[in-house]
Amino acid sequence: MTRQTQEPRRLRTLLLVVLTLALAGAGTGCASSDDRPRVVVTTNILGDITQEIVGDEADVTVLMKPNADPHSFGLSAMQAAELERADLVVFNGLGLEENVLRHVEAARESGVATFEAGKAADPLTFQAHDDGGPEEEAGQPDPHFWTDPDRVRKAAGLIADQVVEHVDGVDEKTIRANADRYDGQLADLTAWMDKSFDRIPEQRRALVTNHHVFGYLAERFGFRVIGAVIPSGTTLASPSSSDLRSLTQAMRKAGVQTVFADSSQPKRLAEVLRTELGGGVRVIELYSESLTEKGKGAGTYVQMMRANTTAMTDGLTAA
Numbered sequence: 001m002t003r004q005t006q007e008p009r010r011l012r013t014l015l016l017v018v019l020t021l022a023l024a025g026a027g028t029g030c031a032s033s034d035d036r037p038r039v040v041v042t043t044n045i046l047g048d049i050t051q052e053i054v055g056d057e058a059d060v061t062v063l064m065k066p067n068a069d070p071h072s073f074g075l076s077a078m079q080a081a082e083l084e085r086a087d088l089v090v091f092n093g094l095g096l097e098e099n100v101l102r103h104v105e106a107a108r109e110s111g112v113a114t115f116e117a118g119k120a121a122d123p124l125t126f127q128a129h130d131d132g133g134p135e136e137e138a139g140q141p142d143p144h145f146w147t148d149p150d151r152v153r154k155a156a157g158l159i160a161d162q163v164v165e166h167v168d169g170v171d172e173k174t175i176r177a178n179a180d181r182y183d184g185q186l187a188d189l190t191a192w193m194d195k196s197f198d199r200i201p202e203q204r205r206a207l208v209t210n211h212h213v214f215g216y217l218a219e220r221f222g223f224r225v226i227g228a229v230i231p232s233g234t235t236l237a238s239p240s241s242s243d244l245r246s247l248t249q250a251m252r253k254a255g256v257q258t259v260f261a262d263s264s265q266p267k268r269l270a271e272v273l274r275t276e277l278g279g280g281v282r283v284i285e286l287y288s289e290s291l292t293e294k295g296k297g298a299g300t301y302v303q304m305m306r307a308n309t310t311a312m313t314d315g316l317t318a319a
Helices: 003-035 044-054 077-085 101-109 149-166 172-197 215-221 241-254 268-277 301-317
Strands: 038-041 059-062 088-091 113-116 206-211 224-230 258-262 282-286
Touching: 038 044, 038 077, 044 059, 044 088, 044 149, 044 172, 044 301, 077 101, 088 101, 088 149, 101 113, 113 149, 149 172, 149 215, 172 215, 172 301, 206 241, 215 224, 224 241, 241 268, 258 301, 282 301
Parallel strands: 038 059, 038 088, 088 113, 206 224, 206 258, 258 282
Antiparallel strands: none
């Protein structure tokens, strides 16, 4: 065999070896990534809170996209598989992620550690209001605990405990330090919200929202919940004409002229209510159930709460 014929064969052999090593390396890389501790979180609000605690100690996957509705978002097959590969699944629970909870249950049954943050945060129950709702849910646990930053502080501390207990390979000192730092931020948030809401006269501390989502905030900061356009704790319900009539009567009785609507939901129903009550009613957007993309107003939980506090304070002091 001549030198000329040997060279191409050597080159092909070398290329084959390089390709084999590259594929092996890629496989090793995937395995290495698979070996990284992983925490999967259902909602983006809890995802941000969990990321603050975990930091770089593990991969945090958030299933719910920015600006999504936690009551109606669903999972792809790939996302559902992520749950069963997790070391820990953090979910809100109390019926919030209505299309996802069965996947969380499947992960639990397969042996994955799961943590229901809402259940651990001293949940309130839905109460009937002047608008007649939410009658069917009265006495049921309210899943919207994050509107009270003090309950988020409790949940965040418990998430840290869960990560330390169930996620192998994380550094406990780092997790605890992250949790302590974030706890300080949440304490500052509560103090700032208290000071901001002090500007609102007591007679104006009355809330009408798109649906019943601010019960925890109302209890923590001394607001009255007059009612909601959708007299339910979920956006999947629909109001009847009698529901809207009951709400308009309750608003007139309370002298309320401001409706707070979720920025991720259509405002059509709130606008209908404004038509019913006349042009004096204002509709103000809040970030109530979902974070936005980064830099879009509510990219983190703390940013969301500060933006909502400012909007509520401005809206109710100017009413």
